[in-house]
Amino acid sequence: MxxxxxxxxxxxxxxxxxxxxxxxxxxxxxxxxxxNVGQLTPSQASILLRLETDGPATASSLARAEGMRAQSVRPVIIALQDAGFVTGAPDPNDGRQTVLSLTxxxxxxxxxxxxxxxxxxxxxxxxxxxxxxxxxxxxxxxxxxxxxxx
Structure with a gap:
């Protein structure tokens, strides 16, 4: 058949x-x-790409965009800051938050x-x-x- x-x-x-x-x-x-991506995790690479594409953002907005919990995104951001890839500045609209951007x-x-x-x-x-x-x-x-x- x-x-x-x-x-x-x-x-x-x-x-x-x-x-x-x-x-x-x-x-x-x-x-x-x-x-030479090195030791970046997929989450770290994704956050960097998101910041490059969408521009500066808060940790909570990055978490929402990435479908992550805010608690889960914080260690990723800390690792990126420690690597010298991300820097933070006070949010001009809400001093309780930090706006993250690429260095x-x-x-x-x-x-x-x-x-x-x-x-x-x-x-x-x-x-x-x-x-x-x-x-x-x-x-x-x-x-x-x-x-x-x-």
Whole structure:
């Protein structure tokens, strides 16, 4: 008995989704290796990215944005402050709170990490893929953008 075309397409999509997730996980891991992320935990990296993307914030607003309890985010922030990545200043609207922001050291570290990842990926693409394969990857990237663009 042959599978119906829709069943085959559904199976192919499922296999493709699994392969794509696995590949992207490996690529993410390799890029992380290039950036010298060091000992940052996923929570610490997420808080840094949130501060970089959204700007200065209080611990409670970071906790809400990250889906964490305020008590859980505090040790993360303390570790980032101890590392010199985050600094705090009194909230001008509510003196009981502290507004957290990235330090210049952290911003430089983020830029260096991104440059290292970009350089590694560009060199690897150039070294391992022919010109035609690079064109094919560019087409694939455009298709992948359709998965995430609204």
């Amino acid at each position: 042959n599978a119906a075309p829709d069943d085959l397409s559904e199976t192919q999509a499922s296999v493709l989704a699994q392969d794509l997730r696995t590949l992207l996980s490996k690529l993410k891991r390799r890029l992380r290796e290039q950036a 210049d050291t952290c911003l430089g570290w983020i830029q260096e990490g991104r440059a290292a990842r970009q350089d590694w990926l560009a060199r690897t693409i150039q070294a391992r893929l022919s010109t035609q394969q690079q064109v094919d990857v560019a087409k694939a990237v455009e298709l992948l953008k359709r998965l995430v663009d609204d």
